Amino acid sequence: MKYNRILLKLSGEALMGDLNYGIDPKRLAEYADEIKQIHDKGVEIAIVIGGGNIFRGVAGVSSGMDRVQGDYMGMLATVINGMALQGALEDKGMKTRLQTALKMESIAEPYIKRRAVRHLEKGRIVIFGAGTGNPYFTTDTAAVLRGIEVNADVILKGTRVDGVYDCDPEKNASAVKFDYISFEDVLSKGLNVMDTTAFTLSQENELPIVVFDMNKEGNLVKICEGQNIGTVVTI
Numbered sequence: 319m320k321y322n323r324i325l326l327k328l329s330g331e332a333l334m335g336d337l338n339y340g341i342d343p344k345r346l347a348e349y350a351d352e353i354k355q356i357h358d359k360g361v362e363i364a365i366v367i368g369g370g371n372i373f374r375g376v377a378g379v380s381s382g383m384d385r386v387q388g389d390y391m392g393m394l395a396t397v398i399n400g401m402a403l404q405g406a407l408e409d410k411g412m413k414t415r416l417q418t419a420l421k422m423e424s425i426a427e428p429y430i431k432r433r434a435v436r437h438l439e440k441g442r443i444v445i446f447g448a449g450t451g452n453p454y455f456t457t458d459t460a461a462v463l464r465g466i467e468v469n470a471d472v473i474l475k476g477t478r479v480d481g482v483y484d485c486d487p488e489k490n491a492s493a494v495k496f497d498y499i500s501f502e503d504v505l506s507k508g509l510n511v512m513d514t515t516a517f518t519l520s521q522e523n524e525l526p527i528v529v530f531d532m533n534k535e536g537n538l539v540k541i542c543e544g545q546n547i548g549t550v551v552t553i
């Protein structure tokens with residue numbers, strides 16, 4: 319396998335599947351199947367999951383809510399998704415641990431780097447919930463941060479688009495996809511891969527990002543095997 323230890327970032331919205339809100343059990347089971355394929359091949363898997371299918375802090379602000387309060391609600395939403403994903407993975411026989419950046423010890427371990435690494439070494443899938451534990455951040459930043467902390471080889475950003483394009487492929491039929499692109503070129507061309515905080519953290523720590531279509535069966539395993547079916551962002 320090309321990658322031995324990965325940090326998989328899944329957006330909360332992806333879990334909605336065909337629904338308008340919340341968690342689609344069918345999508346959850348599909349993701350668990352995809353993850354099982356790489357787990358069976360011995361890849362060590364850490365996962366950060368978003369919360370946008372349930373709540374986003376900025377959405378609260380637009381209806382008059384305090385931003386910090388809203389962001390904590392968003393972080394709790396990621397824990398709900400993390401628990402759902404944990405259940406789906408365990409249903410398929412994988413061993414998992416959920417670690418949260420905000421303490422909630424009756425349902426999850428607190429985030430402890432050394433413990434997380436030990437779980438990974440033992441073949442357990444570690445899901446990191448509650449983002450970074452701080453308001454004003456995103457789960458993309460949490461993904462890069464945890465990826466660096468546990469020494470992941472790569473951040474795999476699973477989206478509904480199959481890579482990074484020179485313009486929005488959903489609006490422009492002639493958009494061109496990059497197979498590889500440097501961090502610098504992403505910035506100079508004003509492309510959107512992750513929010514700036516997440517992106518520069520990845521760049522500074524030379525942690526590559528692969529953007530790929532998580533909704534296509536078999537893609538996750540192809541990437542871990544080294545097939546370039548998405549876009550690789552590197553130094």
Ligand code: UDP
Binds near residue numbers: 368373376451
């Ligand atoms: N959030 C936060 N700090 C973090 C991570 C997340 O405050 O470190 C909050 C923020 O309000 C965010 C919400 O949790 O809008 C859900 O996360 P995100 O928007 O990254 O989820 P995604 O877009 O991946 O579904």
